[in-house]
Amino acid sequence: MSEELHEVRLVVNGATYDVTVPGRRLLSDALRHDLRLTGTHVGCEHGVCGSCTVLVDGTPMRSCLMLAVSAVDAEITTVEGLALADGSLSPVQQAFKDCHGLQCGFCTPGFLTTITAGIRDNPQPTREEAREMIAGNLCRCTGYQNIVKAVERAAELTSAPRRSSSVETPPGEHL
Amino acid sequence: MKPAPFSYRRPGTLQLALESLAGEPDAKVLAGGQSLIPLLSMRLAAPSMLIDINALPDLDHVTTAADGVRVGALARHAAVLADQDAVRVQPLLAKALANVAHSTIRNRGTSVGSLVHADAAAELPVVLRLLGGSLDVASTRGRRTIAAEDLYVGLLETSLRHDEIAVEAFFPALALGEGVAFDEVARRHGDYAMCGVAALVQVDGDRVVRARAGYLSVSEVPTVIELTDAFSVAVDEESLAAAGEMALAGLDPQTDIHASADYRAQLVRVLTARVLRSAYDDARGRMLARVER
Numbered sequence: 001m002s003e004e005l006h007e008v009r010l011v012v013n014g015a016t017y018d019v020t021v022p023g024r025r026l027l028s029d030a031l032r033h034d035l036r037l038t039g040t041h042v043g044c045e046h047g048v049c050g051s052c053t054v055l056v057d058g059t060p061m062r063s064c065l066m067l068a069v070s071a072v073d074a075e076i077t078t079v080e081g082l083a084l085a086d087g088s089l090s091p092v093q094q095a096f097k098d099c100h101g102l103q104c105g106f107c108t109p110g111f112l113t114t115i116t117a118g119i120r121d122n123p124q125p126t127r128e129e130a131r132e133m134i135a136g137n138l139c140r141c142t143g144y145q146n147i148v149k150a151v152e153r154a155a156e157l158t159s160a161p162r163r164s165s166s167v168e169t170p171p172g173e174h175l
Numbered sequence: 176m177k178p179a180p181f182s183y184r185r186p187g188t189l190q191l192a193l194e195s196l197a198g199e200p201d202a203k204v205l206a207g208g209q210s211l212i213p214l215l216s217m218r219l220a221a222p223s224m225l226i227d228i229n230a231l232p233d234l235d236h237v238t239t240a241a242d243g244v245r246v247g248a249l250a251r252h253a254a255v256l257a258d259q260d261a262v263r264v265q266p267l268l269a270k271a272l273a274n275v276a277h278s279t280i281r282n283r284g285t286s287v288g289s290l291v292h293a294d295a296a297a298e299l300p301v302v303l304r305l306l307g308g309s310l311d312v313a314s315t316r317g318r319r320t321i322a323a324e325d326l327y328v329g330l331l332e333t334s335l336r337h338d339e340i341a342v343e344a345f346f347p348a349l350a351l352g353e354g355v356a357f358d359e360v361a362r363r364h365g366d367y368a369m370c371g372v373a374a375l376v377q378v379d380g381d382r383v384v385r386a387r388a389g390y391l392s393v394s395e396v397p398t399v400i401e402l403t404d405a406f407s408v409a410v411d412e413e414s415l416a417a418a419g420e421m422a423l424a425g426l427d428p429q430t431d432i433h434a435s436a437d438y439r440a441q442l443v444r445v446l447t448a449r450v451l452r453s454a455y456d457d458a459r460g461r462m463l464a465r466v467e468r
Contacts, residue, residue: 003180023183023225024215045176046213053279059253060279065212069183070205070227114279135364136277 006069012037013081021068028052030068031078039079041109043138050137053110054078060114079109082116091157092116092150101150103141110137111147119154127152178215185227189234189342192226193315197338199224204340206248209276209284210292234342239264243308243347248288248340252281264348266457267306267355271298271373274357277365290326291341293333296367296392298357300327304397305373305389308346312339327396352384353377354458356450359391360442362433368392369434370442374454378462383410383455386418388447393428393439400425402451410455418451419444 003022010017012035019034028045031037031054043049045064052063055077082090089097092115102108111134118125118133125133130151131144139147186192196202203222205211206229214220228234228248235249239260246255252275255261255268262269275281275289275298289299290310303310303323310321312335326333335341349355359371371391377384383406389399405418428439 004182006183023181024178026177026212026216029177046216047209047280050277050279056283059282061283062209062279064216065209065280065283067183067205067208067212067225067227069185070208070229072185073230132278136279 008069008072010035010068010071010076011074012076013078014075019068023067023069025068026064027054027066027068027071027076028063030071031063031076034068037078037080039109041106043106048138049107050110050114051107053113053137055113055117058117058120060117077113079112082112090116092119092154095150095154095157096147099146099150099153101142101147107137107139107141111139115151115154118151119158123159124155125151130155176216178212179218179221181215181222182224183227184224185230187230187232189228189231189313189340190315192228192231192340193313193338195224195226196340197315199226200337202226204228206288207251207284208288209280210288210294228340237261241348243345244268246286246344246346248285248342250286252284252286252289253278255286256281265306265346265355266349267302267357267373267375268346270355270357271302274298274359274368274371280365287341287344290344291333291335293327293331293396294367295330295395295397296371297397298359298368298371298373298391301371301373301389301391301397301399302357303344303346304399305375305387306347308344310341311343311345313342314339318342324399330395349461350377352379352458352462354454354456354461356453356457358446358450358453360446367433370428370439370446372443372446372450374447374450376451376454376458378455378458380462381410381459383407386451386454388418388422388451390422390426390443393426393443395429398426402447406451406455410452412448415448415452416444419447422447 005020028042031040041051043051047062047065053060054063056074130148184195201223205225205227234247236247237250237258238245244261256272289297308323354376357373359368361368373389376386386402400422402418405421406414428436430436
């Protein structure tokens with residue numbers, strides 16, 4: 001049985017990839033299986049958990065709720081594309097490290113992409129806005145408190161990028 | 176959790192999209208896909224062809240005029256919500272859209288797509304029905320306008336014909352003396368609501384001229400109930416409670432895994448009172464702001 005295939009050019013983290021996929025290939029699967037970019041995680045595969053969130057032209061979207069063939073005209077950023085050019089952690093990644101914002105790490109790629117766009121659009125979020133920013137992402141380890149702190153820390157690091165990134169005290173109370 | 180095979184078309188013009196659709200009875204139209212793709216992945220739907228309209232030009236508009244807001248088939252929820260003119264002319268759009276899933280879903284999902292997906296738990300179908308809006312649809316046979324009251328015919332079912340594509344929705348503007356409100360109760364933030372209510376109240380001074388409410392997630396189709404008679408004397412605890420009972424008389428709450436029929440009925444009572452009060456206050460507030468200006 002031969003399934004109809006499509007030649008698709010995807011632009012991911014600034015690199016161009018030519019792949020041949022069936023129409024039904026989810027963008028999340030194309031990233032992981034065809035491009036071998038396994039940083040994007042697939043949790044629920046129906047848009048609820050947020051693990052697979054990537055940036056499509058800079059905007060957070062669920063890669064499990066997009067078809068690869070439908071992503072042709074877009075520039076996609078995955079978690080692999082967040083680190084700075086010299087390989088050092090982005091402010092959001094650094095904030096997760098500083099604030100202990102992850103435990104098992106499965107959900108983390110979706111949080112990092114979502115918060116990267118969130119901080120760009122709202123550089124000084126309140127506690128309430130920080131919570132709203134991550135409301136569409138599920139984490140079963142952390143209880144979210146340290147992720148909320150990481151959002152606030154990321155905002156701090158972004159507004160003062162030249163300050164040392166190794167801080168003694170994350171925002172809020174000590175752990 | 177992978178879609179069944181389908182053939183895929185990504186036409187560059189509406190005419191080509193309509194021709195593809197006309198020639199393929201089991202085809203489905205893909206816009207934002209935030210409801211359709213989960214259905215495909217769970218294999219609750221297995222169309223023979225997907226016609227992706229994301230490459231069509233001139234369909235992502237949100238156009239605001241004095242009479243209301245026109246939303247193109249490719250306008251994302253987030254774009255409508257962020258449109259200051261649109262939400263000023265019809266504030267119910269912002270109040271309802273803020274309750275549509277999470278921002279990440281609103282970034283991709285389209286408002287017109289939500290209208291024609293016709294999920295009884297969705298917010299926008301109720302808004303369109305309550306406001307008396309309409310939907311423009313196109314086919315190879317031409318264009319027609321479907322009034323919101325004729326649009327919803329059953330569970331996930333609209334009066335669109337299989338060869339028609341929804342191209343634009345029209346949400347009427349808020350009229351003088353009108354106020355609106357929206358609220359819903361969901362198990363978790365961003366989930367589908369177990370019950371949601373949108374209300375439109377028109378006042379003359381402190382008297383209610385007209386009151387009606389739209390209900391989502393209570394019946395199989397979005398349902399609008401006239402509640403004006405409940406407020407013939409005053410807007411108080413008593414009349415708001417009476418409005419809740421009046422609404423229930425016109426609804427048939429259903430039991431599902433999320434909520435029992437009894438619980439839904441209680442949500443109808445509580446939300447009707449809360450949202451009607453809020454819409455009344457909104458209408459009064461707008462009139463006072465007008466007088467002061």
